[in-house]
Amino acid sequence: MGKPIKKILVYIDGTEQSVNAAQYAICLASFSGAELIAHYVINTRAVEDLLRARIFLKDEQVEYEHDMEADAERYLNYVNELAVKKGVPIIKKCSKGTVHKEIVNTVNEDEIDLLVIGELSRIRSRRDEFYDENERAMRAVHCSVLIVKDEDRVWEMYESLA
Amino acid sequence: MALIDLIVEKIVKTPLESKDKPDVLRELVRILKDAEEIDDFDSALKAVQNREDKQSTGLEKSIAVPHAKTDAVSSLKLAIGIAPQGIDFDSIDGEPSKLFFLLLAPPNQPGTHVEALAEIAKLARSKAFCKALVSADNAKEVVELMEGG
Numbered sequence: 104m105g106k107p108i109k110k111i112l113v114y115i116d117g118t119e120q121s122v123n124a125a126q127y128a129i130c131l132a133s134f135s136g137a138e139l140i141a142h143y144v145i146n147t148r149a150v151e152d153l154l155r156a157r158i159f160l161k162d163e164q165v166e167y168e169h170d171m172e173a174d175a176e177r178y179l180n181y182v183n184e185l186a187v188k189k190g191v192p193i194i195k196k197c198s199k200g201t202v203h204k205e206i207v208n209t210v211n212e213d214e215i216d217l218l219v220i221g222e223l224s225r226i227r228s229r230r231d232e233f234y235d236e237n238e239r240a241m242r243a244v245h246c247s248v249l250i251v252k253d254e255d256r257v258w259e260m261y262e263s264l265a
Numbered sequence: 266m267a268l269i270d271l272i273v274e275k276i277v278k279t280p281l282e283s284k285d286k287p288d289v290l291r292e293l294v295r296i297l298k299d300a301e302e303i304d305d306f307d308s309a310l311k312a313v314q315n316r317e318d319k320q321s322t323g324l325e326k327s328i329a330v331p332h333a334k335t336d337a338v339s340s341l342k343l344a345i346g347i348a349p350q351g352i353d354f355d356s357i358d359g360e361p362s363k364l365f366f367l368l369l370a371p372p373n374q375p376g377t378h379v380e381a382l383a384e385i386a387k388l389a390r391s392k393a394f395c396k397a398l399v400s401a402d403n404a405k406e407v408v409e410l411m412e413g414g
Contacts, residue, residue, distance in 0.1 A: 117376050146376065149383035156386040157357055158330050160320055170375035224270070 108137045112215040114206055114240065115143045117178045120221025124251040125182045126261035128219040129191050131249075133264055137216070140194045141182045142209050143175040146236075148201040172197075189264045202236035203243055210244045218248045268384040271343040272411045275300040277404035279347035281365070286321075286354050289346065290314060290331060293367040296344040309337040309369055323356025327363040327399070328389045332382060334372045341377050342369045345407060349399055363399045364389075 113128035115121045125141060132139035150167055153159040159167070179195040186193035198205045210218060220237050241248045251257060278296050283289040294310045297303045312333035316322070323329040344367040351361025366385045370378035389395060394410070401407045 117374075146379060146383075149379050152386055153379065153382050156389070157324055158322060158332070158382055158386055167375050167379055170372070171379065174373075174376055 106135065108135050108216045110138045110213060110215045111217045111219060112140045112142055112209060113219040115141050115178050115182055117174055118221060123254050123257050124219050124221040125185060127251040127257045129186050129189055130260050130264055133189060133191050139191060140196055140213060141179055142196045142206065143179050144202045144205040145171045145175050145199045146202050147199045203239035206240040207243045210246050215246050218244050218246055220248065220250055222250060222252050268381050269411060271341065272408055274404040274408055276343060277345045277407045279401060279404060279407060281346045281348040283352060285352065289352050289365065290317065293331065293344045293346050293365055296346065297342055302342045303337050305337040309335055321355035323354035323362045324389065325358045326389065326392060326395060327351065327360055328395060329354045329356065329362040329365045330382065330385055332368040335369055336371065338369045338371050340371065341374065341381055347399055364395055
């Protein structure tokens with residue numbers, strides 16, 4: 104039997120939860136020898152929706168997309184640093200579009216075995232279930248999904264990694 | 266952060282006291298100041314006014330979404346104001362605005378700002394839901410409606 108996990112995808116969205124998921128994924132890749140890909144999706148769909156709803160002006164759309172690109176680069180570089188510190192190779196990937204669809208595309212195209220995501224938002228209304236992109240991705244991908252919880256424990260595990 | 270996590274009674278005011286657009290912007294920012302969500306009232310207000318000067322954020326269906334990026338906040342801030350009588354807000358359909366969502370975000374959090382605005386845009390699509398919010402008797406009822414929506 105070959106390795107059960109050959110490719111891990113960790114989804115990064117700039118939240119603490121997603122950085123925590125990245126730390127866990129780095130540990131997992133280190134233990135298993137799996138290839139690790141960090142994926143950030145710039146939510147251009149949301150920006151387009153705001154322009155269509157006339158909440159955003161055209162120049163706001165351009166400005167926010169530019170800001171979000173810079174944000175994506177910043178967080179992917181940060182996660183890269185976390186991986187490099189532990190000697191784990193990591194591939195950075197950034198795409199634009201609807202978040203859950205982009206995650207599904209990457210899982211399919213890169214033949215991912217395991218998707219790692221941060222802890223889901225606390226559901227306080229039915230609307231959250233419909234709009235939480237992490238949850239939609241979790242339901243839509245065909246591979247296994249690991250939801251990372253317990254920030255302190257994950258941090259300890261990451262720190263103790265040689 | 267989900268939009269719903271920002272919604273607590275202290276950031277909701279119904280009914281608003283203002284009668285015109287400049288006053289309603291001031292009253293919305295004041296809600297955040299009184300709730301101790303912002304320190305610098307003047308720069309927060311200035312940021313919102315500057316955005317409104319470019320084009321009104323008064324949408325159709327009596328909803329307005331004034332918003333701005335500002336260093337006056339370190340994380341996303343939301344205030345909800347309701348004016349059942351309606352306030353002239355230069356909205357795109359020319360109708361008075363009744364439901365106001367003020368959103369302030371720090372410049373370094375574009376993703377959360379966009380997602381929160383998108384959530385408001387989705388909420389605004391439901392005419393029945395917006396009508397229920399406008400008819401709410403108090404802040405508690407607004408929070409309950411948002412949570413149960």
